[in-house]
Amino acid sequence: MLLEFIHWNVDPAIFHIGSFGIRYYSLGFLFAFVLGYYIMFRMFKREKLETDKLDSLVIWMFISVLIGARLGHCLFYEPDYFLTAEHWPEIFLPIQLSTGRFVGYQGLASHGAAIAVLLAIWLFCRKYKFNGWWLLDRLVIVVALGGAFIRLGNLFNSEIYGVETSLPWGFIFERNGETLPKHPTQLYESLSYFIIFAVCYITYLRKNGQLHNGRLFGWWMIALWGVRFLIEFVKEEQVDFEKSMSLDMGQWLSVPLIVAGIVIVVLSHKGILKEGIYTTTEKHNNTKK
DSSP states (O other): OOOOOEEEOOOSEEEEETTEEEEHHHHHHHHHHHHHHHHHHHHHHHTTOOOTTHHHHHHHHHHHHHHHHHHHHHHHTOHHHHSSTTTGGGGTOSEETTTTEEOOOOOOOHHHHHHHHHHHHHHHHHHHTBOHHHHHHHHHHHHHHHHHHHHHHHHHTTOSOBOBOOSTTOEEEGGGTOOSOBOOHHHHHHHHHHHHHHHHHHHHHHTTTOOOTTHHHHHHHHHHHHHHHHHGGGBOOSSGGGGGOSSOHHHHHHHHHHHHHHHHHHHHHTTOSOOSSBSSGGGGGGSOO
């Protein structure tokens, strides 16, 4: 018997305590960081590195993702609303000032998170003398996994889905009042990111961590943002101004990241990117013997 669409009406909260609820999205976000920390810990151990800086790195990453994703949404998708004297505090406050209603942080953008993470990594590497290319090659493995969990959270929130489809796996998002099946683009992205994570991690394990600096990061940029670019073609517009655009905002923001990935791969193959774990030879004394 053929699948006849999927009626989706899942409560986004796992449980409620009064008006407060713990959402699947929040749990996925937390689980992504916990599992990501464990994988990074194993990689550090595998390469015989001290893990004392890893806790600091996770904190830097957590803060940069939250701030960057929030600012990215507010500046890229709703600048007319948030960049006003009346509403700009709502960038940071989880309430709607005009009504005093708690709305949480509705609106996070992965492109903003990517920019903020890169800035955080640059600052982290300057402080602790890590080679940024070496660190990025390992971090992107867990970032892909985190992105997969986040997109599953979007599915449970019944948000960021696609246009109408006649395909049998179309989702009818009844919680939003939808009556027609839509592309479950959250699942498309989540599955794609899981595959990217698996390919990158298997590559890392097969090479036993002996990677040319920047190469895995470059290919990751091409793959992940390339997938995002393609899936956007079947995704509904997130904001009204996208309706008049040939490519939506997510695609325009993905293009420079794809190009950057191509450039990084070329530079890595040419041997231009600095090899090694640290930027100074003295730091090698911190590795385990």
